[in-house]
Amino acid sequence: MATEQGEDWGHLWAVHSTKDDRPVMRAWAKSEAEAKQKADELKRTDPVPDDRYWTTRLTKHQIEAFKGNGFIPPNA
Amino acid sequence: MPTIQTPLRNAALRSAAQDIVNLGRTDAASIGKLVAAFSSTSAGASLDALKNGLLPPDQMLGIAQRGLTADAKNDLVALLGDAAFKGTLDATGINFLKAVAGLEPLRAGGVFGGAPIGSTAPVDNAATAAVGKMKEWIKNGSLERYYEAAIGLGDAGLKDEAMRIFNALPQIKPGSTAADFVKAGLWSSPPKGIEEMQKSARYLPGREVKVHTNVNSNLSAGRDFMTYDASGPVGITCRGTLIGEKNGKFLVEVEGKAEPLEVDKKDIYDLNHPHSYSPSCNYNDPFTKAKIAEAAIKMSDDVAKLDFTKMKTDGPSGAIGAIFGRGRSAEEMVEVQKRCFQQIHDVIHMKYDDGTANDPGRVSGDSNNAGRAAVKGRGVCTQQRQVMRDLAYPFSGIVGFDMFSVTGGVHRHTNRSAPAGDQLRSMASCAHDWLEVTFRPSMEMTVCDRTWRQCNMSLFEAYGPYGDRYPTQKAYDATPVPLAATDENLTGSITVDSYDKQFGDADHSGRQGHMTATGNNG
Numbered sequence: 001m002a003t004e005q006g007e008d009w010g011h012l013w014a015v016h017s018t019k020d021d022r023p024v025m026r027a028w029a030k031s032e033a034e035a036k037q038k039a040d041e042l043k044r045t046d047p048v049p050d051d052r053y054w055t056t057r058l059t060k061h062q063i064e065a066f067k068g069n070g071f072i073p074p075n076a
Numbered sequence: 077m078p079t080i081q082t083p084l085r086n087a088a089l090r091s092a093a094q095d096i097v098n099l100g101r102t103d104a105a106s107i108g109k110l111v112a113a114f115s116s117t118s119a120g121a122s123l124d125a126l127k128n129g130l131l132p133p134d135q136m137l138g139i140a141q142r143g144l145t146a147d148a149k150n151d152l153v154a155l156l157g158d159a160a161f162k163g164t165l166d167a168t169g170i171n172f173l174k175a176v177a178g179l180e181p182l183r184a185g186g187v188f189g190g191a192p193i194g195s196t197a198p199v200d201n202a203a204t205a206a207v208g209k210m211k212e213w214i215k216n217g218s219l220e221r222y223y224e225a226a227i228g229l230g231d232a233g234l235k236d237e238a239m240r241i242f243n244a245l246p247q248i249k250p251g252s253t254a255a256d257f258v259k260a261g262l263w264s265s266p267p268k269g270i271e272e273m274q275k276s277a278r279y280l281p282g283r284e285v286k287v288h289t290n291v292n293s294n295l296s297a298g299r300d301f302m303t304y305d306a307s308g309p310v311g312i313t314c315r316g317t318l319i320g321e322k323n324g325k326f327l328v329e330v331e332g333k334a335e336p337l338e339v340d341k342k343d344i345y346d347l348n349h350p351h352s353y354s355p356s357c358n359y360n361d362p363f364t365k366a367k368i369a370e371a372a373i374k375m376s377d378d379v380a381k382l383d384f385t386k387m388k389t390d391g392p393s394g395a396i397g398a399i400f401g402r403g404r405s406a407e408e409m410v411e412v413q414k415r416c417f418q419q420i421h422d423v424i425h426m427k428y429d430d431g432t433a434n435d436p437g438r439v440s441g442d443s444n445n446a447g448r449a450a451v452k453g454r455g456v457c458t459q460q461r462q463v464m465r466d467l468a469y470p471f472s473g474i475v476g477f478d479m480f481s482v483t484g485g486v487h488r489h490t491n492r493s494a495p496a497g498d499q500l501r502s503m504a505s506c507a508h509d510w511l512e513v514t515f516r517p518s519m520e521m522t523v524c525d526r527t528w529r530q531c532n533m534s535l536f537e538a539y540g541p542y543g544d545r546y547p548t549q550k551a552y553d554a555t556p557v558p559l560a561a562t563d564e565n566l567t568g569s570i571t572v573d574s575y576d577k578q579f580g581d582a583d584h585s586g587r588q589g590h591m592t593a594t595g596n597n598g
Binding site: 007014056061 | 428429430431440442456457458459483486488489490491492506507508509527528529544549551552553
């Protein structure tokens with residue numbers, strides 16, 4: 001399945017958060033439900049909460065990049 | 077048809093060289109076949125990539141040098157003296173083959189396919205006219221309307237003209253020269269002293285470097301943050317200064333440590349040596365040409381002020397040698413370089429993938445569609461770093477900057493009362509990407525975070541206790557440029573002294589947590 005712009009969706013999800021418009025990826029998950037759970041957990045546990053937490057489905061290209069930099073394990 | 081007259085021992089090499097002469101120009105595949113003719117590499121994938129022209133010069137060099145026998149080297153040197161052969165090569169081809177033979181260092185960023193040496197790339201009338209039109213659109217403020225039309229938004233009546241102009245623009249790519257920019261009409265005049273800048277050392281006394289050592293990673297430590305701490309965890313600090321070499325290692329002074337560290341040179345290169353661009357970036361794409369042309373035109377006045385000969389001053393009275401970066405002229409030149417770099421940053425209009433960045437015309441972007449992504453793109457930090465890097469790369473060897481692709485974490489989710497080791501692990505636990513940009517020849521290092529729209533940040537602003545980044549490693553797609561023979565000069569004949577130590581007396585400037593006012597909003 002591809003996005004509306006022809007990108008290939010991957011099988012993983014990401015958790016992001018942002019503060020003062022400085023977004024960063026925080027965690028990855030195997031499903032949307034797991035990602036949302038992790039987002040809620042980060043919101044609870046961050047010493048000072050960020051302004052916003054959200055989840056996105058990752059494209060195959062994004063998964064390749066995050067596996068490349070070690071953030072997502074190669075076998076995920 | 078010109079024929080190679082020089083006798084060569086290797087018949088396959090002669091045949092490959094004659095093929096280049098017959099072709100009448102240099103391209104990556106023909107140079108790859110030439111290298112394969114004398115290379116003993118048995119790596120199938122490498123050999124295929126070589127012959128099919130899929131590798132840029134810096135990646136080819138290692139393969140070529142590994143397979144070079146003494147006889148092949150003699151043949152290659154002889155070939156470089158052959159009039160028919162030499163007259164067919166472009167500047168990148170000549171430099172590459174000389175580098176293979178060990179006659180000169182490989183210049184960073186070259187790509188095969190330029191005009192034969194002695195001429196600049198041809199620019200046709202349509203290209204010159206297209207540059208004139210781009211200037212007009214920038215001046216009258218209508219360029220954004222043409223970009224919008226080109227991607228199917230706004231005034232549909234402008235789309236054909238926009239695409240006609242973008243397609244007709246000259247192709248500027250890694251390896252293009254300052255003369256190419258001028259001949260295309262993008263610049264009124266080239267910087268002065270480019271060669272001096274290009275052959276300046278990257279590793280010389282006084283240069284700030286990142287280094288692995290035991291650090292004080294306590295975010296509450298104020299100015300001591302990331303200084304040396306024998307009892308602290310091993311991390312990466314940018315509070316090192318190169319001061320010399322000893323026993324084949326670099327001597328690095330780290331703030332907080334009385335004696336310099338002896339550091340393996342490889343470790344310093346891994347953390348500091350610049351990276352190349354992505355071969356998947358298409359510099360002939362109309363949007364990429366348009367965005368590069370836009371940045372070039374907008375920096376033209378500053379480029380005309382660039383004079384690298386002003387960056388070197390004599391040492392203090394009685395001292396031997398010279399200093400890069402000291403003095404008013406030198407400082408002004410670095411500021412001019414920064415303004416040029418900022419122009420590239422500001423022509424990129426991308427938004428972070430925040431789940432809502434799906435407005436009409438917005439596409440996910442990276443190296444594969446850098447120009448289109450810069451018009452109206454979406455992407456996480458890795459993608460935005462790639463677009464910034466690939467659009468900036470053609471300017472790097474001319475305006476004078478190196479780029480290092482970083483993956484790291486952020487500070488703000490760290491519990492500042494936790495043990496220092498836990499704090500360091502916390503800082504490294506996110507996934508964020510950005511560029512370190514080092515201006516040459518002053519070697520002043522800055523940070524450009526395209527995703528957060530922060531450009532030309534000092535190391536203190538980016539990495540200090542009030543900053544919000546920790547550089548964990550080089551990015552997954554980072555390909556170091558080859559180390560040039562001129563890259564090291566630890567003799568003391570020249571030093572850098574372009575700025576106060578970036579952490580030393582700097583106060584919290586307030587920029588660390590905020591986006592640049594000159595950035596765009598995507």
